Every structure is written in structure tokens, then in C-alpha cells.
Amino acid sequence: MFVLKNAWRSVTRNKGRNVLIVIIVAIIAAAATIGLAIRGAAETARADGLSSTSVTATIGVDREAMMSAARQAAQSSDDSDSSDSSDQPDFKTMRDALDQNALTLADYEKYAKAAGVEVSTYYTQTTSVNGTDAFQPVESTTSNEASGTSGSSDSSASSDGQSAQGGQGGGPGGMGGQGGGMMGMDSGDFSLVGFSSDSAVAAAANGSFTMSDGEVFGYDESSEGDVIISKALADFNGLAVGDKITVADLSGDDTTYELTIVGIYKNSASSNTGMNGPMGGTSSDPDNAIYTSVATLEKLGLASGSDSTDDDSTASSDDSATTQTSASRTQLDFTYVLNGKDDYETFAKNVEKAGLEDGYTVSSADVEQYESSLVPLDNLAKFALTLLVIVLAVGAVVLIVINLFNVRERKYEVGVLTAIGIRKSKVAAQFVIELLIVTMIGIALGVAGGAAASVPVSNQLLAQQVSSQQSEATSRQAQFGRDADMPGAPGGGSADSSDASGSGAPAAPGGAQPSGGRGGFSQAVDYVSEIDATVDLKVVGQLALIGLALTLVSALAGIVAIIRYEPLQILADRS
Amino acid sequence: MTTETTTKTTTETTTTAAPAATAGTAQASDTTQGDRPVLAMDHVSYAYTKGGKQVVKDLSHDFHAGRVIAIVGPSGAGKTTVLSLLSGLTSPTAGRVLYNGNDLAKADRYRFRSHDIGVIFQSFNLLPSLTVEENITLSMEASGKPFGKPKHELVVDLLAKVRLPAEYANERILHLSGGEQQRVAIARALGYDPDIVLADEPTGNLDMATQDDIMAIFRSLAHEEGKCVIIVTHSPAVADQSDEVFQLKPLRR
Numbered sequence: 107m108f109v110l111k112n113a114w115r116s117v118t119r120n121k122g123r124n125v126l127i128v129i130i131v132a133i134i135a136a137a138a139t140i141g142l143a144i145r146g147a148a149e150t151a152r153a154d155g156l157s158s159t160s161v162t163a164t165i166g167v168d169r170e171a172m173m174s175a176a177r178q179a180a181q182s183s184d185d186s187d188s189s190d191s192s193d194q195p196d197f198k199t200m201r202d203a204l205d206q207n208a209l210t211l212a213d214y215e216k217y218a219k220a221a222g223v224e225v226s227t228y229y230t231q232t233t234s235v236n237g238t239d240a241f242q243p244v245e246s247t248t249s250n251e252a253s254g255t256s257g258s259s260d261s262s263a264s265s266d267g268q269s270a271q272g273g274q275g276g277g278p279g280g281m282g283g284q285g286g287g288m289m290g291m292d293s294g295d296f297s298l299v300g301f302s303s304d305s306a307v308a309a310a311a312n313g314s315f316t317m318s319d320g321e322v323f324g325y326d327e328s329s330e331g332d333v334i335i336s337k338a339l340a341d342f343n344g345l346a347v348g349d350k351i352t353v354a355d356l357s358g359d360d361t362t363y364e365l366t367i368v369g370i371y372k373n374s375a376s377s378n379t380g381m382n383g384p385m386g387g388t389s390s391d392p393d394n395a396i397y398t399s400v401a402t403l404e405k406l407g408l409a410s411g412s413d414s415t416d417d418d419s420t421a422s423s424d425d426s427a428t429t430q431t432s433a434s435r436t437q438l439d440f441t442y443v444l445n446g447k448d449d450y451e452t453f454a455k456n457v458e459k460a461g462l463e464d465g466y467t468v469s470s471a472d473v474e475q476y477e478s479s480l481v482p483l484d485n486l487a488k489f490a491l492t493l494l495v496i497v498l499a500v501g502a503v504v505l506i507v508i509n510l511f512n513v514r515e516r517k518y519e520v521g522v523l524t525a526i527g528i529r530k531s532k533v534a535a536q537f538v539i540e541l542l543i544v545t546m547i548g549i550a551l552g553v554a555g556g557a558a559a560s561v562p563v564s565n566q567l568l569a570q571q572v573s574s575q576q577s578e579a580t581s582r583q584a585q586f587g588r589d590a591d592m593p594g595a596p597g598g599g600s601a602d603s604s605d606a607s608g609s610g611a612p613a614a615p616g617g618a619q620p621s622g623g624r625g626g627f628s629q630a631v632d633y634v635s636e637i638d639a640t641v642d643l644k645v646v647g648q649l650a651l652i653g654l655a656l657t658l659v660s661a662l663a664g665i666v667a668i669i670r671y672e673p674l675q676i677l678a679d680r681s
Numbered sequence: 682m683t684t685e686t687t688t689k690t691t692t693e694t695t696t697t698a699a700p701a702a703t704a705g706t707a708q709a710s711d712t713t714q715g716d717r718p719v720l721a722m723d724h725v726s727y728a729y730t731k732g733g734k735q736v737v738k739d740l741s742h743d744f745h746a747g748r749v750i751a752i753v754g755p756s757g758a759g760k761t762t763v764l765s766l767l768s769g770l771t772s773p774t775a776g777r778v779l780y781n782g783n784d785l786a787k788a789d790r791y792r793f794r795s796h797d798i799g800v801i802f803q804s805f806n807l808l809p810s811l812t813v814e815e816n817i818t819l820s821m822e823a824s825g826k827p828f829g830k831p832k833h834e835l836v837v838d839l840l841a842k843v844r845l846p847a848e849y850a851n852e853r854i855l856h857l858s859g860g861e862q863q864r865v866a867i868a869r870a871l872g873y874d875p876d877i878v879l880a881d882e883p884t885g886n887l888d889m890a891t892q893d894d895i896m897a898i899f900r901s902l903a904h905e906e907g908k909c910v911i912i913v914t915h916s917p918a919v920a921d922q923s924d925e926v927f928q929l930k931p932l933r934r
Contacts (some may be wrong), residue, residue, distance in 0.1 A: 526869075527791050672771075677770070677802070
């Protein structure tokens with residue numbers, strides 16, 4: 107009590123010196139507050155960003171690895187029946203290799219079971235069908251001849267003429283999520299997309315849509331044959347809910363499927379964006395997408411794994427559409443929905459353990475995009491840490507120096523106090539408490555100032571980071587004419603380059619965009635540009651601890667001086 | 682080598698027949714009061730460094746309550762050392778300093794200093810940044826003793842005792858003259874009612890009138906309040922006004 111009272115009196119007495127210390131400590135505390143707040147916000151953003159929301163993951167093929175394996179196999183046993191491709195790559199072998207390695211629905215479900223964490227799944231199966239006389243796709247040209255780029259000779263309305271190159275892009279198990287897969291399935295007039303559940307519909311590759319009439323199909327048997335079509339398609343063909351449509355199988359062998367329109371939807375995004383480069387067929391136009399349930403596809407025998415569409419089962423007899431079988435192949439997009447990033451990592455690990463081959467990778471477009479969106483934030487957090495360390499080091503030194511001079515100046519006081527019988531421990535305690543009072547006032551002021559400044563300052567700093575990151579990306583793009591596929595390039599690096607090779611359009615790293623169904627567009631990463639660097643109790647507590655540590659460290663000088671003081675010295679201290 | 686204890690009779694007191702100085706060992710020299718001394722030096726020696734020059738050698742003396750004892754001696758005789766030994770600022774390298782029969786070296790000397798002895802330093806050692814009242818209450822609080830009255834009243838009483846007006850309570854130390862500071866230092870030493878008052882050259886820089894005034898205060902403390910007042914001085918005038926003189930001789934080497 108005596109010590110406290112004395113300390114308080116001493117604090118109020120030495121105003122000048124203490125105001126100086128308060129100012130210094132306040133500056134240190136303000137800088138430290140901002141630093142801590144930024145770090146805290148960055149950590150929170152990193153941890154919470156994906157932990158609270160669900161994360162989708164896909165298992166994709168490392169296509170390069172597979173193709174190189176296939177190439178070697180083909181060369182070693184050069185008995186390929188490629189009739190026309192003596193100097194061309196053996197596409198068929200390649201495709202076969204890729205197809206063999208495609209995971210089946212059963213495989214996907216096996217991995218879902220092996221996840222070890224709560225996981226829900228959905229999938230879509232996408233195939234292509236041709237129009238009939240009564241049901242035509244939305245298109246501007248009368249036929250899609252113009253889009254044929256290969257030497258395939260047919261000129262019929264059926265758009266089998268999709269080049270081999272078009273097919274090449276469309277291997278099964280599209281790398282990088284739904285987006286990559288969609289693009290390859292461009293043959294045919296329509297894309298017939300089967301959804302396994304409402305979540306799958308919600309994650310439709312063409313983006314979200316609203317129903318303008320009717321309602322979305324169900325998934326049970328009673329709903330089999332039900333489809334929904336786009337408004338544009340309905341208007342184009344003069345169809346309404348309840349009408350029946352007939353589509354033809356891609357094989358051209360007069361197989362037709364009859365479907366019932368139960369709803370008409372309107373894509374939220376503009377339908378004009380769905381082009382897939384010059385060789386995109388009409389089926390790649392989102393307006394020409396027919397949505398149905400997986401059950402319907404299965405009933406029609408179009409689901410993956412059913413014989414009618416599986417590779418090589420149909421004899422490519424006389425038709426010129428040599429690529430028909432692969433073109434009509436059904437694309438399976440299987441998506442795992444996980445509760446947060448941690449679950450995703452566990453899932454990835456467990457799937458590996460469950461026997462996923464080396465040729466496959468588990469990837470999450472959500473996570474990847476999120477990671478790259480955090481680049482400026484990470485830089486900012488690093489900067490904040492540097493700031494914090496420098497400020498604290500300088501602050502500690504300054505405080506120690508001030509305190510040294512302070513104690514030296516007050517040696518006489520120490521002598522008097524010990525001479526009249528006040529214990530050194532009490533004197534030391536008094537000095538420490540004095541310093542503590544002063545530093546705590548400084549910290550309080552600094553925290554208040556820092557709290558007021560941290561949000562604008564941190565957002566300002568973050569904005570700088572974002573713009574520098576963007577200019578880096580821009581300059582890189584200027585150099586390459588596309589997004590550079592470099593490690594660390596924002597949003598880049600994750601996508602296979604296969605979809606960039608055919609079209610001259612800037613490649614879209616499909617992996618960077620979960621809904622990047624309209625590939626072919628350069629997609630800037632949406633950087634995290636706002637952080638909530640508000641000062642919370644945790645930061646205040648940390649600062650109080652830091653302040654306490656700093657005070658004690660700097661008070662150490664004073665304590666040592668006091669302990670070493672011999673009361674006898676007072677007789678020599680005759681001022 | 683020898684210390685001599687000379688007891689002079691003062692005009693006021695008729696006490697103390699002085700036994701002669703005995704060679705070799707110093708002799709306690711109180712016959713008037715049968716009780717044991719408040720403070721006693723028992724064959725005390727002191728060297729600043731271990732095995733170094735002894736500034737005090739084999740010194741013995743008893744200090745009794747109710748008397749003013751002057752410690753005199755030429756420069757270099759170890760007056761300051763004796764002061765620091767008696768005030769508990771340091772401990773002897775040999776011998777004992779006894780307070781009420783207890784060895785100070787083994788006792789809590791911080792408690793001794795804050796409770797039992799009031800030291801008036803030559804340079805007063807008041808805290809200049811504090812007011813007069815704060816200086817006085819500081820030592821009162823340091824003692825931890827309970828006080829029946831509000832401290833301010835005690836301070837005013839003390840100031841009256843050292844013949845300072847009550848208005849001085851809120852003055853800064855540096856605004857006071859040397860004699861006034863001396864009185865404040867005495868007031869501080871008396872604040873917690875110690876048994877022993879130890880003053881180092883209390884009249885060193887003061888004019889004669891003030892010197893007499895200060896000595897009158899000390900005498901009244903001893904004779905009216907029964908305190909043991911020990912004054913270290915080189916002033917014969919002060920020694921003359923004391924009840925007893927403890928003569929230190931310079932050490933011959």
C-alpha cells in the first residue's frame with residue numbers, strides 16, 4: 107500500500123519525464139496494435155474464410171503423366187490401327203489411355219467413404235445429344251460447318267464434325283473442376299447434363315439460373331425423363347412447360363430420346379458468354395444445355411458406364427464421324443463437399459491412403475482460389491510482423507535507456523529511501539510500479555489510437571499490396587500474352603494447359619474459378635481487399651502482456667541499480 | 682590504539698561521575714542508570730575492505746536513554762564510520778553493535794532504521810522534489826507504525842517542536858534555508874518516535890544562534906522525552922552542551 111501510494115505520488119510528481127515515456131510507449135503501442143490487428147485479421151481471414159463455409163473438392167487426372175505413359179506404351183508396341191495418322195500423334199491411343207484411367211462413379215463413391223470426415227457428394231454427368239427436325243439448338247449460323255477445323259468430311263447438320271482436337275480437350279475427369287470438363291464435350295447440338303441432386307444443380311457449370319416457368323425436375327424414378335431447358339431454347343423452338351422434345355443420339359443411328367419439359371430456366375449470366383473459342387459447338391452455348399436428373403440419363407443409357415455410350419463399343423463403321431464415340435462419351439464430374447479447409451486436407455490425405463493412384467490429384471478450386479486471394483494479405487501479415495518486431499525492439503531499447511538515466515538520476519532518492527529504512531525490494535517495487543503506471547497509460551492511449559487507425563491503415567496497406575500484386579500479374583500477362591503459368595502466379599499454375607493449346611484465347615486457369623464453366627477467359631483473382639483489422643480483446647490482452655514484458659525488461663536496469671546500492675553510500679551522496 | 686571515554690559535566694546536568702579512561706579496553710561508563718544501554722558498541726572494528734585498513738578498531742561504548750552524547754574526534758578518527766555503524770547502515774567487521782542487547786548484525790537493520798533510530802544526516806538527505814510535509818510523512822509511512830492522529834496534525838506538531846511555522850508544511854525543500862532544512866530533517870527523524878536520535882554534524886553550517894537553538898531541541902528530546910541523542914560533531918561548543926562526550930582518537934598506525 108505504502109509502495110503503491112509512493113509510486114503514484116512519484117508518478118504525479120515527475121510529470122515531464124513521465125509524459126515523455128507515455129508518448130514513446132503510446133507510439134510503440136499504436137504501431138504494435140496495428141501490427142497485431144493486421145496479423146490477427148489475416149489469421150482470422152485465413153482460418154475462418156474456409157473453415158466455416160463448405161469446400162468443394164474434386165479428384166482430377168494428372169493428364170500429362172497419363173499421356174506420357176500412354177505415349178510410351180504406344181511406341182513400345184507400335185501396332186496401332188491408326189490409318190490416317192502416320193505423322194500425327196496417336197490420338198486414339200491417347201484417348202484410350204485417358205479413358206481407361208477415368209474414375210468411375212463407384213471409385214468416387216469409394217473415396218467419399220474413405221474420406222474420414224463428414225463429406226457430402228454430388229455429381230453431374232454431361233453428354234451430348236443432337237437435335238432433331240423439331241428441336242433445334244439456338245445458334246446464329248445455319249449450320250456449324252464453320253466450326254469444323256479438322257479434315258473430317260461430313261457436312262451434315264449433325265455436328266459430328268467436331269475435330270479430333272476438340273475431343274482431345276475433352277478427356278474424362280476434367281482437370282480443374284467442372285470447368286475443364288465441360289469444354290471438351292462440345293460435340294453435338296445440345297449438352298445434356300444430368301444432376302445428382304439439388305446441390306449439383308446449384309453448382310451447375312453454366313452458372314446459377316432462375317426458373318422462369320415450371321420447376322426443377324426431381325431425382326427419383328417418377329421424374330425420369332423430366333428436363334428443364336433454357337428460356338432461349340424454349341423460345342427458339344416455341345416450347346412451353348409440359349411439351350415433349352425429342353433428341354437424337356450422337357451416334358446418328360436413329361436412336362432418339364423423348365424428354366418432357368418440366369421447367370424453363372433462365373441463366374443468371376448473359377448467355378452470350380458461353381463461347382468456347384472458334385470451335386465451340388452449339389452445345390457449349392449455355393442456352394443449349396438441357397438439364398435433367400442423373401436418373402434420366404441412366405434410364406436413357408447415357409450415363410457413364412452404360413454400354414451404349416462407352417468407348418469402342420460402337421463400331422465406327424462407315425460413318426465419317428470417326429470421333430463420334432469419344433464425342434458422345436459422358437463426362438462425369440464428381441464433387442465432394444467438405445466442411446471447411448481442414449476437412450479438405452484430411453480428405454485429401456485419406457483419399458491418398460485409400461489407394462488413389464499417382465496419376466490423380468485431389469484439388470479444390472475453392473481452396474486454391476482462396477489461397478491465391480490471400481497473397482496480398484499474407485504479404486501484409488509479413489510486413490506487420492516485421493513492423494511489430496522492429497517497433498518492439500526499438501521500444502525496448504528506448505525504454506531501457508530512459509529507465510537507466512531515470513534510475514541514475516534517482517540514485518539519491520534510492521539512498522534516502524533505503525537510509526530511512528525502506529527495503530530495497532520495496533524501493534524496486536515502487537520504481538517498477540511507477541514505470542508500469544506510466545507504460546500502461548501509454549499503452550492505453552496507444553491502443554486507443556491504434557484501434558482508431560488500424561482499420562483504415564490496414565486497408566490502405568492491403569490496397570497497396572493488392573495493387574502491387576495486380577500490377578505484377580498484369581506485367582506478367584503483358585509479357586506472355588496470357589497468364590503466366592508460373593508458380594506463384596496468381597490463380598495460375600493449377601490448371602492443365604490442355605485447354606489453352608487449341609484456342610488462341612487466353613487460357614483460363616480453370617482451377618482458379620469454381621464456376622469457371624465458361625473457360626477461355628482470363629479470370630483475375632479476386633484478391634481479399636478488405637480485412638477487418640479491428641482491435642479486439644485478444645489484441646488488447648496481447649499488448650498488455652507485451653507492455654508488461656517491456657516494462658519489466660526495462661525496469662530490470664533500475665532494479666539492478668537499486669539492489670546494488672549500498673545504503674552506506676548515502677553518506678557519500680552529499681549534494 | 683586506545684579509545685578514551687571522557688565524560689564532562691555540563692551545566693545542566695550533574696550526572697555521571699566519569700570513570701577514568703582505562704587503557705587497552707574501553708570501559709562502559711554509566712553508573713547513574715542501572716538499566717542497560719539502548720545502544721552499545723562492543724569491541725567494534727571496521728574496515729571498508731576485507732583485510733584492509735581498519736578505520737575503527739576495538740571500540741566499545743554504551744549509549745543510554747535520556748542523555749545527549751557527543752562523539753568527537755579529529756578528522757580521520759572514524760566519526761562517520763561510527764555513525765554508519767550505530768545507524769545500522771553497515772555492520773562491523775568485528776565486534777557487535779547492540780540495540781537493547783540484540784546484535785544489530787543479526788537483526789533486521791531496515792526495521793531498525795525505520796523504527797528505532799532517527800538519523801539526521803549532515804547533508805540532511807531530504808528529497809528536494811517533495812514538500813516538507815511529504816518528506817516527514819515519508820519516514821512515518823516507511824516505519825509502518827500506527828499513528829493515532831491524522832498525519833497532517835502530527836506534521837504540524839513536529840514542525841512546532843523544531844520551531845518551524847505550520848505554513849512550511851507545503852514548502853518545497855529547496856525553498857528553505859540550511860537551518861530550516863536542518864529542522865525539517867530533525868522533524869523527519871522524529872516523525873516515527875524513535876528511541877535513538879543520531880545526528881551527524883547537525884550544526885555544521887549554522888550560525889551560533891541557530892546552533893544553540895538546535896542543541897536546545899536535542900537536549901529537550903533527551904531530557905524531556907527520554908530519548909538517546911547521539912551527536913557526531915567536531916564542534917567544541919556542541920560537545921560542551923552535551924551530557925557526555927565520547928572522544929575518538931585518531932588511529933596510529
